[in-house]
Amino acid sequence: MDTTHPQVLPEGSPLVRFSGVTKCYGPLTVLDKLDLDIAQNEMVSIIGPSGSGKTTVLRVLMTLEKINDGVIYVDGEPLTHMPKAGGLTFATEKYLHERRSKIGMVFQQFNLFPHMTALQNCVEAPMQVLGLSREDAEERALNLLELVGMGDKKDQHPTRLSGGQQQRVAIARALAMRPKVMLLDEVTSALDPEVIGEVLNVIRSLNSEHNLTMIMVTHQMGFAREISDRVCFFYEGKIAEQGSPEQLFGDPQNERTKQFLHAVL
Numbered sequence: 001m002d003t004t005h006p007q008v009l010p011e012g013s014p015l016v017r018f019s020g021v022t023k024c025y026g027p028l029t030v031l032d033k034l035d036l037d038i039a040q041n042e043m044v045s046i047i048g049p050s051g052s053g054k055t056t057v058l059r060v061l062m063t064l065e066k067i068n069d070g071v072i073y074v075d076g077e078p079l080t081h082m083p084k085a086g087g088l089t090f091a092t093e094k095y096l097h098e099r100r101s102k103i104g105m106v107f108q109q110f111n112l113f114p115h116m117t118a119l120q121n122c123v124e125a126p127m128q129v130l131g132l133s134r135e136d137a138e139e140r141a142l143n144l145l146e147l148v149g150m151g152d153k154k155d156q157h158p159t160r161l162s163g164g165q166q167q168r169v170a171i172a173r174a175l176a177m178r179p180k181v182m183l184l185d186e187v188t189s190a191l192d193p194e195v196i197g198e199v200l201n202v203i204r205s206l207n208s209e210h211n212l213t214m215i216m217v218t219h220q221m222g223f224a225r226e227i228s229d230r231v232c233f234f235y236e237g238k239i240a241e242q243g244s245p246e247q248l249f250g251d252p253q254n255e256r257t258k259q260f261l262h263a264v265l
């Protein structure tokens, strides 16, 4: 039982809070007492060397992996835990499942349902999980497919779409759940160079016009620099350095950050 973390965060707290989060795989500590706050409408990029724990941050927030210690809060409430006897205890699968829809995630591999059209891919979860009527779910899905420039391809199956188009449908599908926060995991790394721009343009507009809260793991340093409010540099499961893009890319302080940026830029 965890009595060191509050059952509810005070009003005005960040939308997402990682409080002392540790994640291990066997003997390997992948996240090491991680503290990370994400404000409403903030766009945070996570960069760092391979194996530093970047994807794990997203996977534990998506509740795809259980954490070993600490608490993750979303919207003031514990995501990973539930209240018990004045403290918190690890959440059951059922509880986690109910909370999962607060988080939207877009993966490297688009993970669209291959036997469904673009539109069907976007209506499935809102109907099944949120209980929307087909009519309402289709209206919502169509608006979102338009938003990502895929309205005219709504009846196509994924195999008939380019990688960039599939990824835009995957973004629309995640948005259809109206998540509190969107997680983007290397969303352009499986794409051909010529279609990367169309996906980045969609993310850019979600950020600038629709004020979504987003956490993005990326190797696209130029893009991270352009659109992030804050950049976090991960090293061995901790944030080694964080700051505005100007500060982190322009005047890094930590030796590890300097080495990393020197190698990738």
Ligand code: ADP
Residues within 6 Å of the ligand: 025, 030, 048, 049, 050, 051, 052, 053, 054, 055, 056, 057
């Ligand atoms: P990054 O995204 O920064 O490349 P990850 O978060 O994917 O790093 O992984 C961090 C570390 O955790 C790596 O050493 C990786 O091998 C290990 N890891 C990730 N997933 C698993 C797993 N399911 N089982 C065991 N080790 C894992």
